Amino acid sequence: VATLHRRVHQIMSRGLVTVPSATPVQEAARLMLAKRVSCLPVVEEDGSVVGIVTWRDQLRALCPPA
Numbered sequence: 001v002a003t004l005h006r007r008v009h010q011i012m013s014r015g016l017v018t019v020p021s022a023t024p025v026q027e028a029a030r031l032m033l034a035k036r037v038s039c040l041p042v043v044e045e046d047g048s049v050v051g052i053v054t055w056r057d058q059l060r061a062l063c064p065p066a
Contacts, residue, residue, distance in 0.1 A: 018043045021050055025061045028053055 003011065018041045019028050028040055032055060042051040 016041070018049075019053070020045070025058065029058045029062070032058065 017031065017035045017037055019031065021042050021044060023031075023042075032038070032040060032053075039052050039054040041049050042053055043049055
């Protein structure tokens with residue numbers, strides 16, 4: 001609930017980090033670690049956003065449920 005009362009600039013990074021839709025899972029994970037971000041917008045060549053990848057998505061892809 002506290003997050004809902006914060007301004008956007010207090011939560012999001014100023015330098016937006018994105019990945020193309022063809023980016024492999026491991027490469028996206030490395031980028032997230034290197035840039036210290038918890039999610040990455042996924043964009044097409046024209047810059048349109050087609051989705052978002054989160055650290056939880058990464059875990060699900062790398063460690064599927066048994």
